[in-house]
Amino acid sequence: DAGITQSPRHKVTETGTPVTLRCHQTENHRYMYWYRQDPGHGLRLIHYSYGVKDTDKGEVSDGYSVSRSKTEDFLLTLESATSSQTSVYFCAIRDTNEKLFFGSGTQLSVL
Amino acid sequence: GIQVEQSPPDLILQEGANSTLRCNFSDSVNNLQWFHQNPWGQLINLFYIPSGTKQNGRLSATTVATERYSLLYISSSQTTDSGVYFCAVEGGGGSNYKLTFGKGTLLTVNP
Numbered sequence: 001d002a003g004i005t006q007s008p009r010h011k012v013t014e015t016g017t018p019v020t021l022r023c024h025q026t027e028n029h030r031y032m033y034w035y036r037q038d039p040g041h042g043l044r045l046i047h048y049s050y051g052v053k054d055t056d057k058g059e060v061s062d063g064y065s066v067s068r069s070k071t072e073d074f075l076l077t078l079e080s081a082t083s084s085q086t087s088v089y090f091c092a093i094r095d096t097n098e099k100l101f102f103g104s105g106t107q108l109s110v111l
Numbered sequence: 112g113i114q115v116e117q118s119p120p121d122l123i124l125q126e127g128a129n130s131t132l133r134c135n136f137s138d139s140v141n142n143l144q145w146f147h148q149n150p151w152g153q154l155i156n157l158f159y160i161p162s163g164t165k166q167n168g169r170l171s172a173t174t175v176a177t178e179r180y181s182l183l184y185i186s187s188s189q190t191t192d193s194g195v196y197f198c199a200v201e202g203g204g205g206s207n208y209k210l211t212f213g214k215g216t217l218l219t220v221n222p
Contacts, residue, residue, distance in 0.1 A: 031208055033209075033210075035212075040214065041214065042197060042212045042213060042214040042215050043197065043199075043212040044212070045209055045210070045211070048208070048209060050208060058209065059112070059211075088152065090154065094208065097159065098142055098159060099144065099156050099159045100144060100146075100156060100199070100210060101156055102146075102153075102154040102156075104152075104153060105152055105153075105154075
């Protein structure tokens with residue numbers, strides 16, 4: 001168990017509203033990631049972090065921002081949610097053996 | 112960026128059968144991992160295998176980095192092996208700490 005908690009587990013929101021998803025880890029790993037999973041696309045990287053206040057974009061970063069003010073927390077924000085952002089969002093950490101471990105996911109529906 | 116192709120996209124087996132899943136990638140890699148996503152959506156890390164062969168119970172994996180492919184073997188399959196298997200790679204020269212996922216192989220094991 002890599003000690004990763006995602007919240008909320010499920011969320012339904014309306015188009016145009018802001019949404020923040022939280023990822024919390026208990027083991028002080030340096031690297032944290034946000035992926036989205038959609039049918040036919042597998043998992044695609046949104047943003048990742050390599051330390052406090054150090055973040056970088058992934059392949060599908062448009063419409064998303066992230067913040068990491070503490071080692072243990074990595075936040076993903078949709079500033080103005082759109083229906084195309086309906087997806088399952090996974091947070092992951094990279095351990096000291098370079099292995100990736102995932103949280104349980106957040107199912108987000110934008111109506 | 113690096114491209115990842117998995118085959119077959121779908122596979123149906125009877126319990127007890129063996130199977131081989133393939134992952135092809137387009138460039139040199141310094142990190143390759145296999146994951147299993149169970150029917151409840153949980154993502155489990157199976158192997159970290161940038162090269163060589165590893166075994167864990169009924170599962171084994173081989174990566175031939177010089178020929179740009181990796182294989183996941185499942186022997187004596189069980190219904191609990193059902194789900195989607197993903198290959199993920201990091202490479203293309205330097206280490207950028209970003210794993211790119213294939214689209215997965217959907218495995219169904221029937222009793």
